Amino acid sequence: MSTITRIPGGVCAAQGFTANGIHCGIRKNKTKHDLSVIYSDVKAATACVYTTNRVKGAPLTVTKNHIADGYAQAVICNSGNANTCNANGIEIAEQMSDLLGEALHISPADVVVASTGVIGQTLDITPIANGIPALVAGLSKDGSLNAAHGIMTTDTKVKEIALEFTVGGKTYEGGDITPYIFEKSEYEPNIPFIHLS
Numbered sequence: 001m002s003t004i005t006r007i008p009g010g011v012c013a014a015q016g017f018t019a020n021g022i023h024c025g026i027r028k029n030k031t032k033h034d035l036s037v038i039y040s041d042v043k044a045a046t047a048c049v050y051t052t053n054r055v056k057g058a059p060l061t062v063t064k065n066h067i068a069d070g071y072a073q074a075v076i077c078n079s080g081n082a083n084t085c086n087a088n089g090i091e092i093a094e095q096m097s098d099l100l101g102e103a104l105h106i107s108p109a110d111v112v113v114a115s116t117g118v119i120g121q122t123l124d125i126t127p128i129a130n131g132i133p134a135l136v137a138g139l140s141k142d143g144s145l146n147a148a149h150g151i152m153t154t155d156t157k158v159k160e161i162a163l164e165f166t167v168g169g170k171t172y173e174g175g176d177i178t179p180y181i182f183e184k185s186e187y188e189p190n191i192p193f194i195h196l197s
Helices: 058-066 089-104 124-137 144-149
Strands: 004-006 016-022 035-045 069-083 111-118 160-167 170-177 194-196
Touching: 016 069, 016 124, 016 144, 035 124, 035 194, 058 089, 058 111, 069 089, 089 111, 089 124, 124 160, 144 160
Parallel strands: 069 111
Antiparallel strands: 004 160, 016 035, 035 069, 160 170, 170 194
16 A cells, blocks of 8 residues: 655655746736746656636647647746737747747747736736746756745645655655645545646
């Protein structure tokens, strides 16, 4: 029988993962992070769970195309603006992956893109483009908490978790940052969340 143990590290608990979160200027409140990145040293097997809502943000369309081969190497997420119901949403999501791919020296097709926040407002790429160099420069094995802050919208507290477990005699670590992991998952099992292992 496998034992599951809570460990430190959040989304960076698994070997080879680093993360960061910063304030780039999407949000007016300069004390709140609004841009996050999670990076794997190597391409990692990737699966996503998508909303069942009929209205889907442009980043979901871009991400579905990017992970068609089952792999990704980075996740970029902005908060404060959901990049949903925008005429140029796909273009902005592709620009986000292009800019991050260039900064990390990886293919833009290996970038998962996410946005959370207000729906229907145009998302300006300028603060994201200006913030990516600092975002990437600050990548750290200790960056999970900063990344978790960067995906918060109306949350009252940051949420992250990491677990260690053994299956078939092999030990694994996995981490998670999401608004839903503690409050919603017990009551609403169909809520998707970011999960890396």
